[in-house]
Amino acid sequence: MTRVLAGPYCTQILGDLGAEIIKIEHPIRGDDTRAWGPPYAKHVKGENMEGPGESAYFLSVNRNKKSLGLSFAHPSGVEILHRLVKDCDVLVENYLPGALKKYGMDFEAVSKINPALVYASITGYGQTGPYSNRAGYDVMVEAEMGLMHITGTRDGPPVKVGVAVTDLTTGLYTSNSIMAALLGRSKTGKGQQIDVALSDCQVATLANIASSALISGKKDSGRWGTAHPSIVPYKAFKTADGDILLGGGNDRLYGVLCNRIGKPEWVKDERFVTNVVRVKNRDVLENLIETETMKKSTQEWLEILDGCGMPYAAISDIQRTLNHEHVLARDMVKEVDHPTCGPMKLVNTPVKYSVSKPGIRTPPPTLGQHTDEVLKDMLGMSEDDIASLRGEGVVA
Numbered sequence: 092m093t094r095v096l097a098g099p100y101c102t103q104i105l106g107d108l109g110a111e112i113i114k115i116e117h118p119i120r121g122d123d124t125r126a127w128g129p130p131y132a133k134h135v136k137g138e139n140m141e142g143p144g145e146s147a148y149f150l151s152v153n154r155n156k157k158s159l160g161l162s163f164a165h166p167s168g169v170e171i172l173h174r175l176v177k178d179c180d181v182l183v184e185n186y187l188p189g190a191l192k193k194y195g196m197d198f199e200a201v202s203k204i205n206p207a208l209v210y211a212s213i214t215g216y217g218q219t220g221p222y223s224n225r226a227g228y229d230v231m232v233e234a235e236m237g238l239m240h241i242t243g244t245r246d247g248p249p250v251k252v253g254v255a256v257t258d259l260t261t262g263l264y265t266s267n268s269i270m271a272a273l274l275g276r277s278k279t280g281k282g283q284q285i286d287v288a289l290s291d292c293q294v295a296t297l298a299n300i301a302s303s304a305l306i307s308g309k310k311d312s313g314r315w316g317t318a319h320p321s322i323v324p325y326k327a328f329k330t331a332d333g334d335i336l337l338g339g340g341n342d343r344l345y346g347v348l349c350n351r352i353g354k355p356e357w358v359k360d361e362r363f364v365t366n367v368v369r370v371k372n373r374d375v376l377e378n379l380i381e382t383e384t385m386k387k388s389t390q391e392w393l394e395i396l397d398g399c400g401m402p403y404a405a406i407s408d409i410q411r412t413l414n415h416e417h418v419l420a421r422d423m424v425k426e427v428d429h430p431t432c433g434p435m436k437l438v439n440t441p442v443k444y445s446v447s448k449p450g451i452r453t454p455p456p457t458l459g460q461h462t463d464e465v466l467k468d469m470l471g472m473s474e475d476d477i478a479s480l481r482g483e484g485v486v487a
């Protein structure tokens with residue numbers, strides 16, 4: 092019972108790992124992201140060829156799921172949900188705290204139907220606290236919980252991260268927490284509610300930046316662009332035709348960098364001999380390095396640095412990333428056959444196992460694609476029952 096990104100990303104991870112996911116969608120609109128485009132994958136087959144197609148946003152986080160178009164504003168819809176709850180292991184929802192109570196779908200109500208149910212609630216600000224009733228999209232939480240303040244160029248304004256990273260980390264935390272709760276249930280036989288807030292997950296992922304502020308008791312050092320507040324050299328440097336990231340993360344790696352760019356004398360220069368003094372002389376060293384990197388193309392530097400042991404990278408756009416030889420060698424792009432859009436490429440699940448084979452079993456569903464299947468096979472409803480519900484607008 093989730094929409095947009097954090098919840099669907101969480102359940103997609105569980106689906107990739109083999110869970111049977113039933114996605115409850117509004118029978119007319121479906122998930123909000125079905126309308127978030129362009130781009131859209133065009134319909135090329137099937138009965139419904141109208142409309143713009145399936146949105147790329149929706150397609151990104153809804154594979155390995157069955158879509159049940161259902162209105163729980165109708166008592167018959169709530170009854171269907173209660174019947175599903177009885178047999179399901181996990182319920183994931185992302186409604187405002189208390190919003191599902193009037194439908195009898197809050198944790199207190201459904202845990203009486205199925206005491207073993209793991210009930211994960213994803214919200215902007217959690218089930219408690221002064222902001223608990225505020226809606227929270229990713230960018231608002233990025234702004235309020237510190238991430239935008241530390242993101243952007245040194246002298247530029249705060250900016251959001253290029254993807255909704257707070258939603259994604261919340262989805263990751265939630266999927267992990269669900270699996271922990273299932274392990275706990277195997278010992279106790281009881282389920283529990285998991286309260287996951289974007290705001291909490293964002294504060295947690297401030298990581299070393301938050302730790303620096305807590306330990307020092309001082310104001311943070313602001314935005315650093317591609318650079319690092321505590322390591323030099325560690326940033327993107329201009330080349331003759333682009334940029335390259337160089338990471339001299341310790342004294343040995345700094346020496347590797349100096350030798351590869353043809354400046355071995357910098358290794359023993361007292362201004363740069365340790366990271367402590369390199370940080371103090373950041374501007375001088377970074378300018379010296381960039382003077383050298385601008386003399387060659389990015390590709391030339393990639394060839395010079397090949398095999399050196401120091402971290403380095405070109406900066407790739409998205410198409411170059413998705414066609415990168417390493418990305419393809421790691422099987423990170425897969426082609427699937429969508430029921431109405433035909434063949435399409437999707438990003439694959441990232442973790443490789445020595446025995447298990449998680450992956451894309453089914454493409455993202457069309458709205459209500461599995462309504463009849465779920466109602467017949469899981470709940471034992473007849474075709475006449477389903478037709479009656481469809482006529483009342485309860486299902487689609």
